[in-house]
Amino acid sequence: MKIVVLKFGGTSVGTIDKIKKVAKIIREYKKKKFKIIVVSSAMSGVTNSLIKKSNYISENFSDSEYDVLVSSGEQVACSLIAARLIHMGIRSRSWLSWQIPITTIGPHKNSKIDQINKIKITKYLKEGGIPVVAGFQGINYNERVSTIGRGGSDATAIMLARFFKAERCIIYTDVEGVYTTDPNKLNKAKKIKVISYEEMLEMSSLGAKVMQPVSIQDARLNRINIEVKSSFVNKPGTLITKKSNIGYNKIITGISSTQNDSKVTLVGVKDKPGVAASIFKPLSENSINVDMVVQNISANGKETDLTFTVKTEDLNKTKKIIKNNRIINFRKILFEKEVSKISIIGVGMVTTPGVTFRMFQALANKKINIQVISTSEIKISVLVDKKNVNKALTALHREFKLDK
Numbered sequence: 001m002k003i004v005v006l007k008f009g010g011t012s013v014g015t016i017d018k019i020k021k022v023a024k025i026i027r028e029y030k031k032k033k034f035k036i037i038v039v040s041s042a043m044s045g046v047t048n049s050l051i052k053k054s055n056y057i058s059e060n061f062s063d064s065e066y067d068v069l070v071s072s073g074e075q076v077a078c079s080l081i082a083a084r085l086i087h088m089g090i091r092s093r094s095w096l097s098w099q100i101p102i103t104t105i106g107p108h109k110n111s112k113i114d115q116i117n118k119i120k121i122t123k124y125l126k127e128g129g130i131p132v133v134a135g136f137q138g139i140n141y142n143e144r145v146s147t148i149g150r151g152g153s154d155a156t157a158i159m160l161a162r163f164f165k166a167e168r169c170i171i172y173t174d175v176e177g178v179y180t181t182d183p184n185k186l187n188k189a190k191k192i193k194v195i196s197y198e199e200m201l202e203m204s205s206l207g208a209k210v211m212q213p214v215s216i217q218d219a220r221l222n223r224i225n226i227e228v229k230s231s232f233v234n235k236p237g238t239l240i241t242k243k244s245n246i247g248y249n250k251i252i253t254g255i256s257s258t259q260n261d262s263k264v265t266l267v268g269v270k271d272k273p274g275v276a277a278s279i280f281k282p283l284s285e286n287s288i289n290v291d292m293v294v295q296n297i298s299a300n301g302k303e304t305d306l307t308f309t310v311k312t313e314d315l316n317k318t319k320k321i322i323k324n325n326r327i328i329n330f331r332k333i334l335f336e337k338e339v340s341k342i343s344i345i346g347v348g349m350v351t352t353p354g355v356t357f358r359m360f361q362a363l364a365n366k367k368i369n370i371q372v373i374s375t376s377e378i379k380i381s382v383l384v385d386k387k388n389v390n391k392a393l394t395a396l397h398r399e400f401k402l403d404k
């Protein structure tokens, strides 16, 4: 069986007209003789409004009831899609997770898909039906309804593709694909035709919000080809696949920038073993994610300066924790909210010397000061003043020939 999983995000099913459009897209795959498994998210805004309702009922709304409540948006969307297909003379039905079942493990609100029972869906596919599966939800081993975390219908789609050995998983959304950089910030941004899982993971964890990073990781581990495309315009999207499927002709595939980073500098920290550990231990115990870190060499052998970044939403907590930390001594603490991390990403840089230099030179030419640097195998990140973000994106996009 040639199986394809089609996943529709909230905006793609956001109105009745859009749902009718989705049904037409599904029909095209049927014409091409695919066996189709559809996964839908809730109509846009629905999950948020359900969560709001839970807050009005109680600030400590029960986790298990939360899952029953917020998973209901998907039920609505799925029945509307299936009923539209039926209206068009196509055999279809909706499937809630417990009916398949899709079983999950882990806590309510944040469960993980463990197993998908293939029996009923396989039979239905063989009979020529199109199952429309509710994303985001599951049933746990206590037979309670569960949900798998915000944005989780991506994960439902990837897991269905994995269990049913689908040829491809297509993620329909409101953008045409993955871009070389945020098109809202740079109008020269270009749609990327193919990108590796590794690059996509870097792009998405750095701010390109096209897909859930955990789902990309699952797709990578299971070698599932993903295509991201728009349900509004009929154009090829972006294929996310393994590196060996890609012929690289560019050193850099994409450039990302972050929105909500803050910089913390401790001036005059005593330079002795264990200091960094005693600074970062209480932060990690409070689930504060420290990202970039630099420590200067100490000029006098006694004191050093330490700079790191955290998410801006964690800044106040970070300040408090450091001020209450009696183990460490420092002279002064400085904070800066208006910073952004700009990263160039590309598998191509592994085999190309001089990329770091080119990045720094391109920024220097625009008189952009680099505050912190960090690198990994396929990524170089710099921290810059937020007011320089657009200038930096423009310069780097041109330097690495992404404009063309």
Ligand code: ASP
Pocket (backbone or CB within 6 Å): 009, 010, 041, 042, 047, 048, 073, 135, 136, 149, 150, 151, 152, 153, 154
């Ligand atoms: N409807 C759920 C949410 O808004 C799941 C999803 O959109 O993937 O988080």
Ligand code: MG
Pocket (backbone or CB within 6 Å): 009, 010, 041, 151
């Ligand atoms: Mg969504």
